[in-house]
Amino acid sequence: MTRATGRSRVEVVLLDAAWVKALPGVERLVRKAARAALGVRVRSLTVALSDDRRVQALNKRDRKKDKPTNVLSYPSGEKTFLGDIVLARQTVLREARAQKKSPADHLAHLVVHGTLHLLGHDHETSDTDADRMEALERRILRKLGISDPYLEV
Template identity: 40%
Template sequence: MSLSVEFIYETEFTLSEEEEGEIRSLLSFAFLEEGREVGELSILFCDDERIHELNRLYRNVDRPTDVLSFPLDEEELLGDVVVSIPQAKRQAEAYGHSFRRELYFLIVHGFYHLLGYDHDTPENERVMFTKQEEVLRKHGIVR
């Protein structure tokens, strides 16, 4: 099994090598659980202005958001996940859990979108969110 994850930083925020390894482990676990063997994705960390621009350009939604996913229709190239660091910090505070937990949740959420999951119906939401929480829980990342 081989999952390649590239981290791209457009903000002053950066992850440690240990944190990057932890995220790779989370995503590799989820990938393996899906029966997938080879894949590649990138994760872009940015500010509210950049994610707002991307949201407006690609989704026609004129506001910032927390995470965006850009899946590719290729077997091995999964796509890109974009995370707003300021929004993740605000949400962690609002939800009363750690920034780490919120950040990892957003990354895993975006990753499942790359794998084709969505939360457009109550049943799809239940399936996707159950998978996300299982991955986080198995890695000790709880609220």
Template identity: 45%
Template structure:
């Protein structure tokens, strides 16, 4: 089913930058296969929808063409076991992870595809799946609210589906900067601050006096 935006068109969890409204072309399909999510974040569906749409709207690809057509994305809120099985099946890695992205397009294929497809043709971006246990444990360990951590993971996962990656330092800097900008608009603090502090501290310690 299609999940409608909450009445507040800014953010269901505080003030921030405007996101898409009910009449936008984005169709975000939410499937909750682990009911634990409903106790962890009772309004998990509108939160996920809001953050996914924000990522689409504020990415270069989104600005370039997603607003001109119907765009579809599937998100599953699952348990650790399901994500672990998919992680092994598709990535050959044991154990669960916080979020898996399954982009419908490889690398930078999406943008040229949007330029050639007829405007009336819907485009599917792919699928995201989040693991309840891993996400909850990470939020606690990092001293974040669960809603803020999920918001970051959804934005991160959607950007992967839009062709962003972090395989090298330049790609990582571009992707992280966009994540910070999107999340900051919702009043969510920089999720990479601790990592940057650690890098800066290591660099300072490594300098020759």
């Protein structure tokens, strides 16, 4: 299902129906977080809510890491359609429990994080880039009423 704000569009593809049971309203949450990261930019993207098995296969194929990860971003290289984000339900929920965060807040953080990657932000190239990206994530999440995800619990 697709909903637009202005001309920004966030399409949510439910590949793992267990997301809905684990987080009622998950599609609305994903759209809200992605739009917060997009700001006033006129862009679109797709967020796939998947599971560990599928994400592990993608991570192995694309990053040569044979394990699931919380979020993968696939930039399109286009100006208006930014690309795709894929999230692994079991990993996201496991991390939220381990970090003593609400699953909704952790998911919102990962959607913001993935969206920023699609916008060209990076945290793996340098510490300076990582600091900039984390500061931006904190500002966006604060606007969503979510506390700093990088604070130690």
